[in-house]
Amino acid sequence: xxxxxxxxxxxxxxxxxxxxxxxxxxxxxxxxxxxxxxxxxxxxxxxxxxxxxxxxxxxxxxxxxxxxxxxxxxxxxxxxxxxxxxxxxxxxxxxxxxxxxxxxxxxxxxxxxxxxxxxxxxxxxxxxxxxxxxxxxxxxxxxxxxxxxxxxxxxxxxxxxxxxxxxxxxxxxxxxxxxxxxxxxxxxxxxxxxxxxxxxxxxxxxxxxxxxxxx
Amino acid sequence: xxxxxxxxxxxxxxxxxxxxxxxxxxxxxxxxxxxxxxxxxxxxxxxxxxxxxxxxxxxxxxxxxxxxxxxxxxxxxxxxxxxxxxxxxxxxxxxxxxxxxxxxxxxxxxxxxxxxxxxxxxxxxxxxxxxxxxxxxxxxxxxxxxxxxxxxxxxxxxxxxxxxxxxxxxxxxxxxxxxxxxxxxxxxxxxxxxxxxxxxxxxxxxxxxxxxxxx
DNA sequence: GTCTATACGGAGATAGAC
DNA sequence: GTCTATCTCCGTATAGAC
Numbered sequence: 001x002x003x004x005x006x007x008x009x010x011x012x013x014x015x016x017x018x019x020x021x022x023x024x025x026x027x028x029x030x031x032x033x034x035x036x037x038x039x040x041x042x043x044x045x046x047x048x049x050x051x052x053x054x055x056x057x058x059x060x061x062x063x064x065x066x067x068x069x070x071x072x073x074x075x076x077x078x079x080x081x082x083x084x085x086x087x088x089x090x091x092x093x094x095x096x097x098x099x100x101x102x103x104x105x106x107x108x109x110x111x112x113x114x115x116x117x118x119x120x121x122x123x124x125x126x127x128x129x130x131x132x133x134x135x136x137x138x139x140x141x142x143x144x145x146x147x148x149x150x151x152x153x154x155x156x157x158x159x160x161x162x163x164x165x166x167x168x169x170x171x172x173x174x175x176x177x178x179x180x181x182x183x184x185x186x187x188x189x190x191x192x193x194x195x196x197x198x199x200x201x202x203x204x205x206x207x208x209x210x211x212x213x214x215x
Numbered sequence: 216x217x218x219x220x221x222x223x224x225x226x227x228x229x230x231x232x233x234x235x236x237x238x239x240x241x242x243x244x245x246x247x248x249x250x251x252x253x254x255x256x257x258x259x260x261x262x263x264x265x266x267x268x269x270x271x272x273x274x275x276x277x278x279x280x281x282x283x284x285x286x287x288x289x290x291x292x293x294x295x296x297x298x299x300x301x302x303x304x305x306x307x308x309x310x311x312x313x314x315x316x317x318x319x320x321x322x323x324x325x326x327x328x329x330x331x332x333x334x335x336x337x338x339x340x341x342x343x344x345x346x347x348x349x350x351x352x353x354x355x356x357x358x359x360x361x362x363x364x365x366x367x368x369x370x371x372x373x374x375x376x377x378x379x380x381x382x383x384x385x386x387x388x389x390x391x392x393x394x395x396x397x398x399x400x401x402x403x404x405x406x407x408x409x410x411x412x413x414x415x416x417x418x419x420x421x422x423x424x425x426x427x428x429x430x
Numbered sequence: 431g432t433c434t435a436t437a438c439g440g441a442g443a444t445a446g447a448c
Numbered sequence: 449g450t451c452t453a454t455c456t457c458c459g460t461a462t463a464g465a466c
Binding site for chain 2: 118158166176201
Binding site: 010012015046047049050053054 | 434435
């Protein structure tokens with residue numbers, strides 16, 4: 001078995017990972033086209049030439065970075081499966097918090113996908129595919145809660161799921177620069193309020209004058 | 216007074232506009248860093264040198280493009296003012312449709328702002344400022360409808376407004392490539408369903424067992 | 431596996447003729 | 449106001465030594 005006495009750091013796989021991580025961060029902060037191979041090498045503490053030992057070219061970096069979304073998708077699936085068929089008032093807050101924290105932890109990847117969506121059709125397709133799968137998962141859960149009679153029968157589940165996820169995603173996207181402490185506070189507030197609106201709607205309860213004026 | 220007999224097209228102001236329009240379109244499709252001055256000149260039917268006669272440099276183009284957002288803001292303000300204090304079931308559909316059509320007509324600008332948000336802090340700030348002002352406007356309207364008793368008193372108006380706008384914005388952002396016909400269909404459907412969820416919420420009406428089992 | 435050195439093209443920008 | 453010509457630098461990518 002391969003033994004390492006001292007020093008000798010960074011196995012090939014670690015290097016690949018490291019380069020991809022650095023690239024992802026820089027892509028998020030400066031955009032793909034705005035990130036130079038020199039900057040990537042410098043931030044990774046290596047030379048430009050080494051990048052081409054591990055990857056075919058700069059374009060490959062973007063592809064491989066975006067492919068890491070599958071890990072993100074897996075985590076969301078776990079999130080949805082774990083909360084199987086519990087009532088929405090219990091599950092939705094967990095999904096909301098899980099989704100928002102997941103997006104934040106994978107923030108650079110998400111920012112890169114959103115930012116490069118329109119410049120690189122493949123990225124746009126990957127991003128939309130990811131959102132669609134996640135929305136589909138949530139949709140399935142909502143459908144089951146409709147069947148259980150907990151959600152209204154005429155709820156447009158697909159749009160309800162999309163709206164829920166979009167709102168949290170946009171929230172993250174516009175506050176990604178917050179430090180961890182401020183983020184926790186704002187994310188909690190926003191999530192709670194969003195759930196309130198999403199569950200109960202904006203309208204005042206039954207002010208229909210022909211029925212139940214004051215019950 | 217300045218007279219023009221024939222030909223002699225493109226006044227200085229028209230040229231500026233034209234260059235900015237072309238730049239905005241290309242920024243949206245290839246990103247700022249991915250757009251070359253050569254490409255802008257070529258698409259505008261002029262030479263690169265002329266760009267520098269009208270603008271200080273490429274960076275100025277981005278700034279001026281993003282500054283066009285004020286026009287967008289004005290239009291939203293008009294939209295909100297015109298529908299003053301009418302009931303939500305009448306006004307919100309108009310706001311939804313107006314917002315979504317506005318965003319689509321100014322699609323290249325919106326895509327550019329979103330895409331370049333994190334690479335260029337000034338753009339990010341401009342974008343967030345724009346969203347904040349629009350949300351604030353909608354929030355004011357909602358607050359008045361709360362006062363009128365039409366919306367529930369405990370509605371988190373700020374988040375309700377943000378969620379409404381975010382959902383429509385993300386919808387546009389992920390379907391910007393649809394052709395006009397398909398767009399009209401999908402936008403109508405989405406908008407109607409979103410309003411349904413937003414107004415009435417997802418929960419089934421009062422299945423509280425201690426009260427009104429079947430009224 | 432990692433670095434040095436270098437080729438090559440293209441990017442933004444300027445000068446000056448018309 | 450518009451174009452042609454050109455400058456300079458920097459970006460990606462390769463070759464080859466260690």
